[in-house]
Amino acid sequence: MDPIQRLQPLIQFYRGRRRMPSVRELARLWGFRSQNAADKLARHLIARGFLAKDTTGKLLPSRFFYEVRILGTVEAGFPSPAEEELGDTMDLDEFLIKNKEATYMLKVTGDSMKDAGILPGDMVLVERGVEPHDGDIVIAHIDHAWTLKYLRKRGRKVWLEPANKRYKPIFPTEELKIAAVVIAVIRKYRDE
Numbered sequence: 404m405d406p407i408q409r410l411q412p413l414i415q416f417y418r419g420r421r422r423m424p425s426v427r428e429l430a431r432l433w434g435f436r437s438q439n440a441a442d443k444l445a446r447h448l449i450a451r452g453f454l455a456k457d458t459t460g461k462l463l464p465s466r467f468f469y470e471v472r473i474l475g476t477v478e479a480g481f482p483s484p485a486e487e488e489l490g491d492t493m494d495l496d497e498f499l500i501k502n503k504e505a506t507y508m509l510k511v512t513g514d515s516m517k518d519a520g521i522l523p524g525d526m527v528l529v530e531r532g533v534e535p536h537d538g539d540i541v542i543a544h545i546d547h548a549w550t551l552k553y554l555r556k557r558g559r560k561v562w563l564e565p566a567n568k569r570y571k572p573i574f575p576t577e578e579l580k581i582a583a584v585v586i587a588v589i590r591k592y593r594d595e
Contacts, residue, residue, distance in 0.1 A: 409433065409444065410453055414464075423462040499587050505531040506586070509542065509551075516540070516551055519566035525590045527551065529583035540585040546577045554581065 412432040416424050424432060430441035445462065448454040455463040500506045511525045519540060521527065527540075535541050537556040542549065543563055552563035552573065563573040 409448065413454075417464055423464060429462075499528055500530075502530060502532070505533075507531075507583075508589070511551065515565040515567045515570045517567050519553070521551070521566070521585075521588050522590065525588050527585045528587040528589065529585050531583045533584040533586075535581045535584050541581045542583040542585070544578070544580045544582060545573055545575050546579075549582075551585070 413424065413429075416428070416432060426438045426442050426445070429445060430436070430438045433441055433444065435441045435444075445454060449456055453465055455465050457463055496503070506528060508526045508528050511521055511527060512523055514523055521540070527542075529542050535554050537554060539554050540551065541554045541563075542551055543554070545563060550563060550573070552565055555562050555564045555572070561579060562575070563579070565572070
């Protein structure tokens with residue numbers, strides 16, 4: 404049995420329980436009588452990069468646990484014949500996140516960024532330590548309050564701009580600190 408097939412029961416276990424199995428549970432998942440055999444196979448999968456271990460020796464999921472298949476492209480303009488082709492797989496973490504330690508998510512409230520496509524209930528993926536540029540959507544601390552807005556710079560003048568005509572730009576009177584830059588917006592359409 405190839406390593407990918409061996410991973411399938413682990414992936415299902417992980418997705419169902421949100422944790423990796425113990426060695427005893429591995430033996431059961433793989434149909435081994437011996438925990439030794441399960442441990443040996445787990446070490447082999449770790450050596451080949453299919454699994455990982457933390458510093459305490461507990462199993463960790465690898466990129467194979469998060470990959471999503473890419474089936475092709477779809478036209479967002481006028482309808483055209485769809486061509487489904489099994490292209491490749493994509494790890495969403497690898498696609499979206501460059502610096503895992505500096506990246507976190509925040510849940511959006513309010514509608515001041517709706518014209519930028521960021522709606523209440525959306526999750527924004529943000530990265531600290533990125534140099535913010537004019538036009539970036541940022542997480543900012545302005546005059547003792549936190550907000551999500553476009554960063555605007557003109558010469559020495561810096562302000563925050565909403566993406567909703569009902570709101571006015573915010574000019575700092577005391578301080579403006581950029582905590583992070585938005586790198587992605589995540590929206591679920593169904594909660595099933």
